[in-house]
Amino acid sequence: MLNRVEKMLEFVFNSPTSYQAVDSIKKELNEEGFKELIESDSWQIEKGGKYYVVRNHSSIIAFKIGNKLEHPSFHVMASHSDAPSFKIKPRSKNDNAGYEIINTEVYGGPIYNTWMDRLLSIAGRLIIRDKDEIIIKPICLNYPVCLIPNLAIHMNRMVNDGVKLNPQVDLMPMCSKDKDFDMMKLIAKEYEINVEDIIDTDLFLYPYEKGRVWGSDNEFVSAYHLDDLQCAYTTLQGFKQGENSDTISMYCCFDNEEVGSGTKQGADSTFLMDILARIQSGLKMSDDELKQALASSMIVSADNAHAVHPNHPEKSDPTNKVEMNEGIVIKYNANQSYTTDGISASLFKEICRQSGLSWQTYTNRSDERGGGTLGAISIAHVSILSVDIGCAQLAMHSALETAGSKDVDTMIEVSKSFYDSHIVRTGQNSYRVWKV
Numbered sequence: 001m002l003n004r005v006e007k008m009l010e011f012v013f014n015s016p017t018s019y020q021a022v023d024s025i026k027k028e029l030n031e032e033g034f035k036e037l038i039e040s041d042s043w044q045i046e047k048g049g050k051y052y053v054v055r056n057h058s059s060i061i062a063f064k065i066g067n068k069l070e071h072p073s074f075h076v077m078a079s080h081s082d083a084p085s086f087k088i089k090p091r092s093k094n095d096n097a098g099y100e101i102i103n104t105e106v107y108g109g110p111i112y113n114t115w116m117d118r119l120l121s122i123a124g125r126l127i128i129r130d131k132d133e134i135i136i137k138p139i140c141l142n143y144p145v146c147l148i149p150n151l152a153i154h155m156n157r158m159v160n161d162g163v164k165l166n167p168q169v170d171l172m173p174m175c176s177k178d179k180d181f182d183m184m185k186l187i188a189k190e191y192e193i194n195v196e197d198i199i200d201t202d203l204f205l206y207p208y209e210k211g212r213v214w215g216s217d218n219e220f221v222s223a224y225h226l227d228d229l230q231c232a233y234t235t236l237q238g239f240k241q242g243e244n245s246d247t248i249s250m251y252c253c254f255d256n257e258e259v260g261s262g263t264k265q266g267a268d269s270t271f272l273m274d275i276l277a278r279i280q281s282g283l284k285m286s287d288d289e290l291k292q293a294l295a296s297s298m299i300v301s302a303d304n305a306h307a308v309h310p311n312h313p314e315k316s317d318p319t320n321k322v323e324m325n326e327g328i329v330i331k332y333n334a335n336q337s338y339t340t341d342g343i344s345a346s347l348f349k350e351i352c353r354q355s356g357l358s359w360q361t362y363t364n365r366s367d368e369r370g371g372g373t374l375g376a377i378s379i380a381h382v383s384i385l386s387v388d389i390g391c392a393q394l395a396m397h398s399a400l401e402t403a404g405s406k407d408v409d410t411m412i413e414v415s416k417s418f419y420d421s422h423i424v425r426t427g428q429n430s431y432r433v434w435k436v
Helices: 002-013 018-031 183-190 226-241 271-282 287-295 342-355 374-378 406-420
Strands: 035-037 050-055 059-065 073-080 085-096 099-107 120-130 133-140 174-176 198-207 212-214 220-223 247-254 298-302 328-331 359-362 385-390 392-394 401-404 421-427 430-435
Touching (some): 002 212, 018 226, 059 271, 073 374, 073 421, 120 183, 183 198, 226 392, 226 406, 247 271, 342 359, 342 385, 342 406, 374 385, 401 406
Parallel strands (some): 035 050, 073 298, 298 385, 328 359
Antiparallel strands (some): 085 099, 085 198, 421 430
16 A cells, blocks of 8 residues: 555655646656647547647646447546646846845645745746747756745744735745845756746746655655645546446546636636547547437546544534545535536445445535535536545645545545446436446
């Protein structure tokens, strides 16, 4: 079990931003013989083939086509590649009180105080000029370069009574005492390029800290970006291992979930539908055949869930508390911010039952508004059954999140079982699900 967890932690550490996450996913798919397809090219796809498509260098959709497809359906699992952070602004150099400060703005919804007094580094991508081409180059400074310092308690006696942090004042990272410091020059030197060739950037801070397994029985795992790279990694492993000759298995990892998904590479884009349409064209499926396949299809939105808190159990619903290491979490919401309904939950539970895998149910307290995720956004574009699941975790959106180490194995097995299974709608009020 620990071997799988350690591999996940290596994947997470090597994927501080969505650009590195997609590169990490591509590397694993390439090792499995998947072929990259470029959206601007024509495609040649066939039964039994394995392919992937990248958009914006930060979202990826991979798919395996069954070699029979007698009663085809699409089995889709979706996660996201981004995490709350601080994005570096253009013209970020800022001298302040004798320190060189990097000017940043908030990306998503991080828990501010967890980023303070923590060694940070920089990752993202450069857009550079190379002769007559414009090149996108992912970069990651693999060492600490900055820190956001707290005020000493002697200068803020009320700090333990709660302090409102101003992101333009309190959350600016210091990086040097050298007045000639220039972050772009540092990065250019590191990657042996001319600073004059850097046209623009998409750069983010990330905590420079490797994840750890801990606890009296190694039952916990803590790292930055577990939400949602824990699901991105585990569903990828299940996708690679799962197989069904009658399904088209799809693995999606979208960017920008933390800011609403409303980008060309987010779950609220046409990305998934574009790929479905090109699969339809490549396999010479009629519109009617595609609609028949979609009627038996399902998307599993895999994004982590809130575990019951040891110090604040009252924050969880009284009858739907979930615990780490006690099974995959099926998430419900009456207003459909989670898209699980009785049918999709039943089919997913049947897949778990056939594989001997455990599950739990999660809802928000009735007096608390929860977050949404990928499922509801995706099925607005592709109308298929959808269920929201995840691994239970603590401190979501912290710079150091905590989850259950045993849930890594469970999510891999659940994902494999989903891809091994075949769902067929057998009538107006009936479905059948079976494994290979």
